[in-house]
Amino acid sequence: MAPSPDFDAYRSEFPVVREQLYFNHAGVAPTSRRVVNAMHEWEEDLLLHGVRYERGWEARAERTRGLAARIVGASPEEITFVRNTGHGLGLIAEGLDWRPGDEVAVATSVEYPSNVYPWMHLRDRGVSVREIEAREGGVTPEAVAAALTPRTRLVSLSSVQFASGHRTDLDAIGALCERAGVLFCVDGIQSVGCVPVDVKKSRIHFLSADSHKWMLGVSGMGLLYVARDVLPRVRPVLVGWRSTTDLWNFNTLHFELRPDATKFEEGSHNFAGIYALGAALELLLEVGMEHVAARIQALLVHADTRLRSLGCDTGPSPEHRAGSLTFLPPGGEGDVKALAAYLTENRVSFSVRRGRIRVSPHFYNQPEELDRLVALVRGFSGR
The missing domain is CATH 3.90.1150.10 (Aspartate Aminotransferase, domain 1)
Known part of the structure; x- marks a missing residue:
């Protein structure tokens, strides 16, 4: 180091x-001057020039996507921008091809509601939530193993439990899920920006995190990682012009979804939030x-x-x-x-x-x- x-x-x-x-960075963090200046940069551009330099906005968005990929150990094609952690988890919950009788394993007794309600909402599709037993405010690999059944399709856990601060052994649980053929979804809001995160090393399929905590960004702007090999299995809940391969052609309809994670971005970007996220991630990566x-x-x-x-x-x-x-x-x-x-x-x-x-x-x-x-x-x- x-x-x-x-x-x-x-x-x-x-x-x-x-x-x-x-x-209180595990709650709502203060942001930095760099983030505020980045937001002002885009706002001033819009104020003074309107849409004249829109290509620069798009370039900044892709640069920010690359920074988001770096901080979680992914590729840019596996990153999509989301409003918050619950938004990202909801895209996964609603987008997978569930079958009646499927189970999602969740430690509901200790999880933040954002990582419980999206899975409970699947009841009308015949999907049930199976409890992972938590001890001393945390979840162990042994507890996850005990919760798995032949019907388990997905395990969803926080990387760090919000109330207790207990850190989850993502590497061990990811390996366990891989052996069992189970998808692994992570609420990463309490770890991204706080500790090193490597979604590939931990064999994570999905990770969602808002930037207003440890990333030192702003509320309403976050990232969702979707592993390349499972991208085709997740159907976008919402689609729009930006979801398609010919996104800048507004004159001819050509409905073909983009093959990467940007298929989840249905419309115009929150550029102020993207500029803010980029500045926040640059600061963290600069420090290391x-x-x-x-x-x-x-x-x-x-x-x-x-x-x-x-x-x-x-x-x-x-x-x-x-x-x-x-x-x-x-x-x-x-x-x-x-x-x-x-x-x-x-x-x-x-x-x-x-x-x-x-x-x-x-x-x-x-x-x-x-x-x-x-x-x-x-x-x-x-x-």
Whole structure:
């Protein structure tokens, strides 16, 4: 791995640090100056020139598609732009050729609703959801293996569970699904931009992720990966002029779907969002995902050690950790609501999930900022 970058040099990209202790990247992240400038670039172009430089917009879209492919280890032909994670998962759920009696294995007790409702919505097509038993807030390969039956067509899991922060062993589960002849679908919103992701290494068929969390982008813009070998099996739910091979010919009808993932893009692009996504991904790739992940892990170790010294109950354990740390104050669950209010009053951004405080720093955060969080927890507990 190349030498570690100067993380503090990037803090000027995130003026939110002047206002808050921001540890909520697993919820909604602040974006960077680069992203805002990229959005303004397209808006100014539209304002001053109308559609005159539209070819440049299209070129930027393809450049962004390439960056999205790089960050998940795919090829550009396997990437389509989506509005959000649920949009991408819904395209897969509604587009596959289900048969009555098919099963989808999902850990509904711990998954975010975006990775549950699209599969439940298939009931009227005779598809049932089979529960994967989750333990300690996470899903193990053994639990997935126990849930598989001859009727299982697809396993859908989050790469990292939103509430607990438990990281899923995607490599092991991908290999398991491959041996069983089962499709593997991943909600990647809690990992893309936080830890290195390699869809090929993990044998993933589908991965969807919005950019407003760890990618440091904006809400309403995300990516969907569809593996090349299963692309023909997924029917676009919506089609339009952009879905076709002769997309710029508006005078002659020629309905032939594009052979790659762009067949899911039915109409005009959200160019402001695409410019934003491109700038966000460029920043992460510039820092390097290995460096980003190592920095986040170091920050979490720093916070974990100090919170436990106060008597806090913390999780998940380091071997199951990605970007989030959850904790209970020394007073236990009964103090969570009061502590959350106290931290909010002191301009700390975080989340409460399943009765625990969840903190999720990013690479530009500093250990000293986490020390200030710990000092606030200590001050609250000492009242």
